[in-house]
Amino acid sequence: MMTAPTSADVSSLPRAGRFSGLSAKLSRHRKSLRAASLVAPLFLFLCVFFFYPIGSMLYRSVDNPEVREAFPTTLVALRGWGGNEVPGESAFAALVEDLKAPGDRALMGRAARRLNYELEGFRTLVFETRRSVRSAAEGPYKPLLIAADPRWGELSTWSAIARNNSSLTDYFLLTAVDLKRGEHQNIARVAKSQAIFLDIYSRTFLVSAQVAIICLLLGYPFAYLLAHLSTSVSNILMFFVLLPFWTALLARTTAWIVLLQREGLVNDTLRFLGITSEPLQLVFNRTGVLIAMTHVLLPFAILPLYSTMKSINPIYVRAAQSLGAKPSTAFWKIYFPQTRPGLAAAGLLVFILSVGYYVTPALVGGTQDQLISSFIALYTDTYLNWGQASALAAVLLVSVATLYSIYYKITGSTQMQLR
Structure with a gap:
């Protein structure tokens, strides 16, 4: 039976052995310092340009000097x-x-x-x-x-x-969720004619969810083609996926206004094909917002899905088919479950990007299709009410973080990891 070495045993070790242990500790310490020095610039950059602006924004929502x-x-x-x-x-x-x-x-x-x-x-x-x-x-x-x-x-x-x-004050935060304090400091709802922000938040999350679902429905089959076609063909298709990133967002949004207007190319094509007899109202409403935002955000759904599908070994599907499974059964039972991490990542990415979108809904949508970002910009630029703008942004940040935590628990931590 082996026993632990005593202090006498340790002192009797050769001096070279003790020095080698000390040298190994110093080497690990130097490596830790080197790693910290490499990470320090990134950490400083995040503090100055990310954490500090967010913290300053959150503080403005309660600041009352x-x-x-x-x-x-x-x-x-x-x-x-x-x-x-x-x-x-x-x-x-x-x-x-x-x-x-x-x-x-x-x-x-x-x-x-x-x-x-x-x-x-x-x-x-x-x-x-x-x-x-x-x-x-x-x-x-x-x-x-x-x-x-x-x-x-x-x-x-x-x-x-x-x-x-x-x-410090809670006035702006209460106003951001359609609440107020009465004369006796009690919290109550504002008048129905003044309660607008909860409806705007609901509209923002609804539009973001719709865009995310549409992007997943369109992006999944396209990503499947990219992952299973030959390299030369998939490279050409990937070029068209990345092409929108080389065009300014404002130019793409303005182009959709031209295409979707009553005398635009889309309506002319529908009437030429006999699908409609009168031009449809496709712009300055919810339809135009969904079309334009889907076009802008579709690559953000395709790329995570493609990354996941490309890492799936096709031998599993072939093995299932060789054992008698139909192609549809092999797809839904074997292939589709392996793409869930990509679906989860793509859906979350598109949803979060949609929540903060400003230019596209502001230009393509009507008065009833403006998202919360438009009102944050309104209070910042027009009303110069930084407290209210910060409160709206703070509530949006907390709401998105809450939805993310719920989404994370539903999908599971393994579903959020890209391979």
Whole structure:
């Protein structure tokens, strides 16, 4: 029976043996440092150009500095306010002090715009009150401000200010899912006429799922041909698969507008063949969006499927047929299960790319076919409401991550691996 070596045994080892062990450890340490130095530039690149922008975007969805910076005295006066009645003279005096302060006009404008998101007309109220109090005499200010504008006598006005007594806010995130906070800080649904974002998210995921399914139905047989034809023929077909990548996305989308219009080539061909007697509405609706997005994203479905099919050994299908299985049975029982990893990867890739598409739905779709990306761009470029745009993007990110985790569990981890 063998026993573990004692410390005396180790000390009795030749010095060369001890030095060789130390040298092996140093060699492994140097290799680890070398590998880390090679990975460090990529990690730094991801931190600067991927993780930091995403983190900054997520933070903007809860960042709330404007009101705290423009109305510091008013917020201090409202800390003990219960919200059940209009605050007292001290709050009105603090408001006048903030409005009279010789601060940055742009800062006051940002704060007024931020409050205007929660209560329409707040921006006008702030600047009109600011002009009126500059020449106002000493207090009491409460009757003076209420007489100047009755809105200062409403709970909703002061509740909007009091809700922003924190550097963080959930206003934008709640708005992104059609929720809001009431005067007593309770969370409730917005009015039905204002509830738009949940419908837009549903539309986005529905269109993305439809595009993914169409791409899989069209891409599977094409990938099968690529994998089983001769090398020379498959190379020619692969050239046509990759050809769209050499054309600008905007050019491809614009081309579909020309082809699908009422007097375009597609309608002319359908009427020439006698399939239709009148031109069909194929553009600026859901049909045009599905056609154009499928054309753009079809290569992303074909390539993962082709990669999986090319790695399948044809001997399994031939063995099944030699044992008496029909070609259709051999395909569905032997070949198709081996292509599931490619189907899972292709479907997920096309779906995720579709969720974030902006140019194609914006140009080819109608007003009822715009996806969430169009509204993110609208709040960023037109309304300059970065908080709301960031909140919409954050909800989209969480939704996609949740759907991915569900998809991963349904398909299984082995189905998500390309061979």
